[in-house]
Amino acid sequence: MSVQAAQRQGAEAPGAQPRHPPRLRAVVLALLRKELLVELRTLESVPGMALFSLSTFVVFHFALNRNSVQGDLAAGILLVTLLFAGMLGINRLFVADEEQGGFDALLLAPVDRSAMLIAKVCALGIYLVVLEIVAVPAFALLLLGSSLANALPDLIGVLALVDLGLAVIGTFVAALAVRTRARDLIGPLIALPLLVPIAIGGSRACSPLLSSGHHGGVGGAPGLRWLLLIGLYDLVFGLIAYAVFDFLLED
Amino acid sequence: MSTSSRQPAGSTEMRRRRDERSRQPDRRQTLYGGSLRTLAIATVVMIGLALGLAFFYAPEEATEGFLQRIFYLHVPLAIVCLAGFVAAGAMAIMHLRTRDPRWDLRSYVAIHMSLIFGIGVLICGSIWAKGSWGHWWVWSEPTLVSFLIIILLYATYQPLRFSIEDPERQARYASVFAITAGAFVPLNFIAVRLSTAYLHPRVLGSSKLPGPMAFTFLISLIAFALLYITLWRFEMTAKHARWQLKALRRKLSGEEIPARRRSAEPELGASSGSSSAPLGEPALTTPMIGRQAP
Numbered sequence: 144m145s146v147q148a149a150q151r152q153g154a155e156a157p158g159a160q161p162r163h164p165p166r167l168r169a170v171v172l173a174l175l176r177k178e179l180l181v182e183l184r185t186l187e188s189v190p191g192m193a194l195f196s197l198s199t200f201v202v203f204h205f206a207l208n209r210n211s212v213q214g215d216l217a218a219g220i221l222l223v224t225l226l227f228a229g230m231l232g233i234n235r236l237f238v239a240d241e242e243q244g245g246f247d248a249l250l251l252a253p254v255d256r257s258a259m260l261i262a263k264v265c266a267l268g269i270y271l272v273v274l275e276i277v278a279v280p281a282f283a284l285l286l287l288g289s290s291l292a293n294a295l296p297d298l299i300g301v302l303a304l305v306d307l308g309l310a311v312i313g314t315f316v317a318a319l320a321v322r323t324r325a326r327d328l329i330g331p332l333i334a335l336p337l338l339v340p341i342a343i344g345g346s347r348a349c350s351p352l353l354s355s356g357h358h359g360g361v362g363g364a365p366g367l368r369w370l371l372l373i374g375l376y377d378l379v380f381g382l383i384a385y386a387v388f389d390f391l392l393e394d
Numbered sequence: 395m396s397t398s399s400r401q402p403a404g405s406t407e408m409r410r411r412r413d414e415r416s417r418q419p420d421r422r423q424t425l426y427g428g429s430l431r432t433l434a435i436a437t438v439v440m441i442g443l444a445l446g447l448a449f450f451y452a453p454e455e456a457t458e459g460f461l462q463r464i465f466y467l468h469v470p471l472a473i474v475c476l477a478g479f480v481a482a483g484a485m486a487i488m489h490l491r492t493r494d495p496r497w498d499l500r501s502y503v504a505i506h507m508s509l510i511f512g513i514g515v516l517i518c519g520s521i522w523a524k525g526s527w528g529h530w531w532v533w534s535e536p537t538l539v540s541f542l543i544i545i546l547l548y549a550t551y552q553p554l555r556f557s558i559e560d561p562e563r564q565a566r567y568a569s570v571f572a573i574t575a576g577a578f579v580p581l582n583f584i585a586v587r588l589s590t591a592y593l594h595p596r597v598l599g600s601s602k603l604p605g606p607m608a609f610t611f612l613i614s615l616i617a618f619a620l621l622y623i624t625l626w627r628f629e630m631t632a633k634h635a636r637w638q639l640k641a642l643r644r645k646l647s648g649e650e651i652p653a654r655r656r657s658a659e660p661e662l663g664a665s666s667g668s669s670s671a672p673l674g675e676p677a678l679t680t681p682m683i684g685r686q687a688p
Contacts, residue, residue, distance in 0.1 A: 324558070
């Protein structure tokens with residue numbers, strides 16, 4: 144089921160040969176549609192990630208013995224929870240393609256292989272956004288001491304950059320780890336050190352937003368340099384992943 | 395069409411060249427470590443010189459006193475280690491470009507050596523931190539933390555290799571990892587350095603070292619770079635000797651090529667040699683593997 148769309152692409156190939164190969168955007172959209180369709184039908188990743196984040200908040204509440212958190216601590220808890228919940232999605236990202244022949248279907252199709260990277264990054268990004276739609280309000284409700292309303296626009300901006308980095312690095316690492324024997328182990332082991340700069344930038348940028356003295360606007364705005372750091376890191380890693388991704392799909 | 399007709403010509407050409415080489419056994423050819431002795435002697439001399447300078451020539455530092463002399467061990471070791479990681483990334487790029495398994499082996503050995511150097515850096519850095527700051531580990535210290543993150547990342551290199559069975563794919567994935575991690579090294583330093591206030595002595599930054607110190611530092615940097623290169627070549631030589639021995643033994647006993655055992659080590663004969671060579675003479679391919687790429 145997971146490879147139907149991709150196989151359709153492959154099946155079209157002989158007939159489409161006289162025409163020029165399909166454009167990258169069309170391929171990416173087809174692959175993204177397949178990803179989302181599979182996720183909608185199997186509900187394999189996103190509900191698990193959301194549930195995991197809720198249980199993590201509960202665990203943090205008991206482990207820290209706090210009823211409410213603020214500032215640095217709040218930013219850290221939010222970031223770590225999102226990171227680990229994201230890791231669940233990263234581990235599952237390519238498993239269906241590996242087990243049910245999605246890789247082969249893509250290789251048979253006369254399309255650019257980078258399309259798969261872009262589609263998977265988009266898919267993982269969408270999962271993360273859905274996760275945050277659940278996790279951030281839950282966090283505000285369960286643990287956060289200060290009000291979220293003022294900080295929300297800035298927080299959305301920071302989390303968008305974090306999501307982008309998480310999606311790029313996560314997709315790359317997932318592709319690297321999925322064909323190893325111990326993929327559930329190798330994936331997080333490689334991903335966590337690579338995500339440390341994202342964690343640094345994200346938590347530092349979130350920390351003033353989640354403290355009680357924050358009233359929105361420029362006063363408590365996330366340090367521009369942290370946003371710049373995450374953005375730059377996202378960009379560089381996006382380019383690296385784009386450059387080396389083809390070599391992961393070669394056989 | 396044209397490629398298939400050129401194929402046999404290419405393979406006979408290769409075989410002819412191989413026969414030529416095997417007829418004139420040269421020690422440098424067979425054991426790769428031709429200049430290893432010279433290199434080793436130069437390394438010993440330089441290390442001795444560096445230690446002598448560090449202990450007797452360099453002036454005592456005003457605030458930290460004798461302990462500061464660990465600087466001549468710690469900093470060169472760290473610089474050489476990081477340079478080794480970056481070089482391993484460059485070798486991995488060459489591997490993906492040329493698909494030559496020798497580049498994979500070079501990258502593998504370079505990462506291996508850098509990891510060992512890196513653990514040395516962490517240990518002597520901890521000693522220095524304990525001596526001058528009073529703690530074995532200081533989180534507010536960006537250079538320390540980023541170094542630890544890099545070592546943690548590279549520590550997954552061998553498990554990654556080990557858990558991929560197919561040697562060709564193992565080499566390819568390892569190269570992808572080495573390139574990414576090599577690019578991560580400078581990025582990570584920038585990121586972590588931004589995150590905390592400066593505390594680590596900025597030896598190569600704004601503050602200028604006095605002449606004798608700078609000279610001693612330079613000599614020990616060269617000494618440790620030489621040590622790295624010597625160890626790197628030594629391990630390459632050892633691996634080649636082992637493979638050669640294995641190939642010879644296989645040839646003598648006339649057995650079929652045994653199944654490859656699970657290993658994180660790159661195997662040279664597996665992807666390039668044995669597929670093109672007839673089954674009877676795999677030993678002929680291994681001796682030439684150690685030669686420098688043209």
